[in-house]
Amino acid sequence: DGGITQSPKYLFRKEGQNVTLSCEQNLNHDAMYWYRQDPGQGLRLIYYSQIVNDFQKGDIAEGYSVSREKKESFPLTVTSAQKNPTAFYLCASSIRTSGNEQYFGPGTRLTVT
Amino acid sequence: KNQVEQSPQSLIILEGKNCTLQCNYTVSPFSNLRWYKQDTGRGPVSLTIMTFSENTKSNGRYTATLDADTKQSSLHITASQLSDSASYICVVSEGTNDYKLSFGAGTTVTVRA
Numbered sequence: 001d002g003g004i005t006q007s008p009k010y011l012f013r014k015e016g017q018n019v020t021l022s023c024e025q026n027l028n029h030d031a032m033y034w035y036r037q038d039p040g041q042g043l044r045l046i047y048y049s050q051i052v053n054d055f056q057k058g059d060i061a062e063g064y065s066v067s068r069e070k071k072e073s074f075p076l077t078v079t080s081a082q083k084n085p086t087a088f089y090l091c092a093s094s095i096r097t098s099g100n101e102q103y104f105g106p107g108t109r110l111t112v113t
Numbered sequence: 114k115n116q117v118e119q120s121p122q123s124l125i126i127l128e129g130k131n132c133t134l135q136c137n138y139t140v141s142p143f144s145n146l147r148w149y150k151q152d153t154g155r156g157p158v159s160l161t162i163m164t165f166s167e168n169t170k171s172n173g174r175y176t177a178t179l180d181a182d183t184k185q186s187s188l189h190i191t192a193s194q195l196s197d198s199a200s201y202i203c204v205v206s207e208g209t210n211d212y213k214l215s216f217g218a219g220t221t222v223t224v225r226a
């Protein structure tokens with residue numbers, strides 16, 4: 001898992017509540033990413049950030065929001081607008097967005113009932 | 114749409130035996146292909162990375178091959194160990210947007226004593 005931490009490991013929420021997932025890295029990487037993993041499917045990109053105070057939507061950004069106020073931190077908020085939020089969420093980082101390997105955190109399993 | 118297809122979806126092997134996992138992709142243009150190992154409930158960890166010009170890459174008991182002409186890759190596990198039980202994910206990078214990764218759904222390998 002390198003120098004990327006995600007917390008908490010398990011998260012339970014009631015439908016209609018917003019929830020924020022934490023992602024911190026001490027690798028001095030410029031780029032950070034959020035992915036969603038569902039059973040039987042490949043990882044799908046939610047948001048990515050190439051630099052502080054900048055972020056871009058990925059393939060499935062609807063119902064999610066992010067911020068990048070610090071280089072080390074890239075929190076993801078799952079809003080009540082996300083229709084099917086129960087999933088395993090993975091944060092990753094790389095030196096830059098181009099040509100560099102992404103290192104993944106340990107993941108947060110979110111269950112919404 | 115760029116796709117990465119992996120087979121088989123799952124397999125069970127006895128400890129000490131070998132196995133081969135397959136990955137077919139349609140990503141174009143192609144930049145590189147990575148194999149990741151993901152333990153249950155954890156983040157993926159990189160095993161190998163291959164560019165267009167590389168045909169084979171080894172990492173201990175893991176050997177990956179790439180045929181860029183047919184857009185196929187394989188991951189061979191030699192003398193399997195119980196710790197090899199995991200999901201193995203094939204990941205392909207686009208040539209123009211290297212941050213943009215296409216993930217296979219993974220092959221779940223179970224090694225039995």
